[in-house]
Amino acid sequence: MDSLSRTQQLSLVVLRTLIGWHFLYEGFTKVLGPSWSRAGAPIGRFTAAGYLRGASGPFAELFRGLADASWLPWLDLVVAWSLVLIGLGLMLGLFTQLACAGALALLALFYLSWLPTSGVHQPGGEGAYLLVNKNLIEAAAVAVVLAFRTDRIAGLDLLRAAEPAPRAPVAEAAR
Amino acid sequence: MNLTPEQQELGRRNFLRVMAGTPALAALAAASAIEGPLRGGPVRIGCIGTGGQGRVLLEQTDRQFAEIVALCDINPLQLAKADESLAKTNHPPAKHYSDWKEMLQKEKLEAVLLASPLFLHAEIAIACMEAGLHVLSEKMMAWDVASCERIAEAAHKNRRVYEVGHQRFYNGVYQAAYEGIVKAGLLGELYHARLVWHRNGNWRRHIDMPSPDYDASRWGYPSYDHLINWRLYKKYSRGHMAELASHQVAVAEWFFGANATAAIGSGGVYRFKDGREIPDHTYVTLEYPGGRTVVFTSIESNAFDNYYEAYYGTKGTLILSGEIDAFLFEEKGASTAAAQPKATGIEITAKGGPVGAASESRAADAAGSAAGGGRSGGGGDRNLAYKNEVSGFCAAVRTGVPLKCGPERAMGSARACITGFEAMDTQKRIEIKV
Numbered sequence: 001m002d003s004l005s006r007t008q009q010l011s012l013v014v015l016r017t018l019i020g021w022h023f024l025y026e027g028f029t030k031v032l033g034p035s036w037s038r039a040g041a042p043i044g045r046f047t048a049a050g051y052l053r054g055a056s057g058p059f060a061e062l063f064r065g066l067a068d069a070s071w072l073p074w075l076d077l078v079v080a081w082s083l084v085l086i087g088l089g090l091m092l093g094l095f096t097q098l099a100c101a102g103a104l105a106l107l108a109l110f111y112l113s114w115l116p117t118s119g120v121h122q123p124g125g126e127g128a129y130l131l132v133n134k135n136l137i138e139a140a141a142v143a144v145v146l147a148f149r150t151d152r153i154a155g156l157d158l159l160r161a162a163e164p165a166p167r168a169p170v171a172e173a174a175r
Numbered sequence: 176m177n178l179t180p181e182q183q184e185l186g187r188r189n190f191l192r193v194m195a196g197t198p199a200l201a202a203l204a205a206a207s208a209i210e211g212p213l214r215g216g217p218v219r220i221g222c223i224g225t226g227g228q229g230r231v232l233l234e235q236t237d238r239q240f241a242e243i244v245a246l247c248d249i250n251p252l253q254l255a256k257a258d259e260s261l262a263k264t265n266h267p268p269a270k271h272y273s274d275w276k277e278m279l280q281k282e283k284l285e286a287v288l289l290a291s292p293l294f295l296h297a298e299i300a301i302a303c304m305e306a307g308l309h310v311l312s313e314k315m316m317a318w319d320v321a322s323c324e325r326i327a328e329a330a331h332k333n334r335r336v337y338e339v340g341h342q343r344f345y346n347g348v349y350q351a352a353y354e355g356i357v358k359a360g361l362l363g364e365l366y367h368a369r370l371v372w373h374r375n376g377n378w379r380r381h382i383d384m385p386s387p388d389y390d391a392s393r394w395g396y397p398s399y400d401h402l403i404n405w406r407l408y409k410k411y412s413r414g415h416m417a418e419l420a421s422h423q424v425a426v427a428e429w430f431f432g433a434n435a436t437a438a439i440g441s442g443g444v445y446r447f448k449d450g451r452e453i454p455d456h457t458y459v460t461l462e463y464p465g466g467r468t469v470v471f472t473s474i475e476s477n478a479f480d481n482y483y484e485a486y487y488g489t490k491g492t493l494i495l496s497g498e499i500d501a502f503l504f505e506e507k508g509a510s511t512a513a514a515q516p517k518a519t520g521i522e523i524t525a526k527g528g529p530v531g532a533a534s535e536s537r538a539a540d541a542a543g544s545a546a547g548g549g550r551s552g553g554g555g556d557r558n559l560a561y562k563n564e565v566s567g568f569c570a571a572v573r574t575g576v577p578l579k580c581g582p583e584r585a586m587g588s589a590r591a592c593i594t595g596f597e598a599m600d601t602q603k604r605i606e607i608k609v
Binding site: 037043 | 573
């Protein structure tokens with residue numbers, strides 16, 4: 001990590017934190033349910049059924065089939081808690097590489113289930129995408145975080161390292 | 176512990192590196208507290224009183240907002256009908272009770288829909304709030320002013336949501352009329368409102384006893400007639416003023432932004448001299464600050480006018496008819512002299528449903544004497560107002576969003592209507608002192 005400037009290190013950690021926030025909050029709202037908006041609208045318990053039924057692209061049929069699976073509630077639970085745990089991992093820098101791998105896996109699934117092949121604005125979507133959408137971009141960002149080993153820059157993983165962080169000043173002072 | 180300044184600096188930096196994620200987590204918690212969703216499912220509700228009005232509320236309860244857990248009524252026939260209402264609207268069956276105190280004890284409720292006879296409102300509402308439950312009470316707030324005050328106090332003391340079912344506050348026609356016409360000043364100076372609820376039918380009901388040995392005295396009624404026709408006897412009821420006028424007066428006070436200061440009344444049992452104590456013809460005038468006057472009339476001998484509220488201003492007249500239509504007429508000489516009625520563009524719905532069949536507002540209509548029933552034109556959906564009312568109450572329970580007809584607003588109308596009834600009863604002008 002010495003080869004990276006402080007600004008570069010900071011940028012990578014900020015990127016990791018932002019991605020972590022995104023995952024954690026997505027997961028948080030899903031495990032919270034049922035819930036209510038502050039404006040007084042009820043929000044039902046999270047289920048991926050609607051998302052899966054709207055699947056598009058070459059793998060659409062596969063994902064649509066999941067929407068009616070009897071074990072969908074379990075899948076919902078796994079998705080929601082995975083988001084939470086991955087988000088926490090990225091934000092705290094704890095099991096960072098594992099969290100990155102998990103994030104990549106989820107984002108790959110999200111991308112493949114709604115693969116943007118039409119190139120036009122989809123109902124309920126935020127814009128028009130052709131092959132590249134926000135899921136893919138976020139996955140690329142996670143790949144960067146993974147490749148640059150941000151676990152060695154900042155976060156609780158430093159406490160888990162072979163040479164604990166608090167010893168560093170002593171070692172450096174003795175040099 | 177002896178650390179060199181370099182060691183201290185390095186140690187501090189290391190600590191900060193390890194803690195890098197923590198501020199973001201704190202920010203997340205803060206953001207969640209400010210804007211995030213609030214945990215909780217549908218509000219667990221019990222319904223006390225499953226007569227016509229109770230069933231209207233049940234049928235307009237959205238399952239996303241509320242779960243009907245228990246039903247309570249002293250009349251098993253009404254409970255059976257309520258079961259049908261729940262089934263019709265895809266609610267799961269609810270447990271039955273004949274004693275509301277037992278229901279409160281045995282069920283883990285969060286709120287109650289209260290649709291009992293008027294004279295019981297205060298006792299039940301206060302007990303529910305003391306037990307930690309929120310209350311959506313049917314109109315009127317209570318039989319007497321002191322009870323209204325005790326209810327408001329109980330709501331305040333126990334920090335419970337208490338709302339009175341004046342559903343016009345949840346009716347889009349009224350909201351639009353207030354925002355777009357009254358508040359915008361299109362009526363000019365407003366001195367007079369006429370509130371009309373005219374019907375041509377007998378308010379007395381004839382309903383079979385649940386069983387030949389049914390004993391109404393068990394519930395404190397001297398006879399079964401008193402139980403089903405409680406609206407016709409003074410110890411239980413405030414007649415037209417409670418069942419009909421309180422809705423319209425609540426809106427008049429909303430539009431005026433003021434409470435009544437005095438009441439004058441006349442009326443009596445003129446047509447149906449069958450032993451009832453409550454007048455079948457009611458004429459009450461309510462005075463408001465600034466020389467404004469509301470005149471309410473309710474008769475049971477002619478339904479030509481049906482029911483409406485008319486607001487007469489120096490620049491225009493606003494008529495809100497049957498809770499579904501709104502008309503605006505400009506006064507001659509007003510800015511754009513278009514004397515044609517302007518109906519709201521809200522689509523009318525063909526729904527009859529429980530509102531038409533059961534609500535006191537349609538009791539005479541149910542007797543087959545409705546006037547204006549074939550009226551066409553723009554309008555709203557009365558059922559939707561009830562639905563919004565129950566949903567709005569549940570939202571207030573869960574998230575604290577403001578009520579549209581909480582204790583203060585309901586109290587103003589109740590005070591005016593109770594005083595109006597007393598003025599009619601005593602044939603006197605009575606000042607209202609708050």
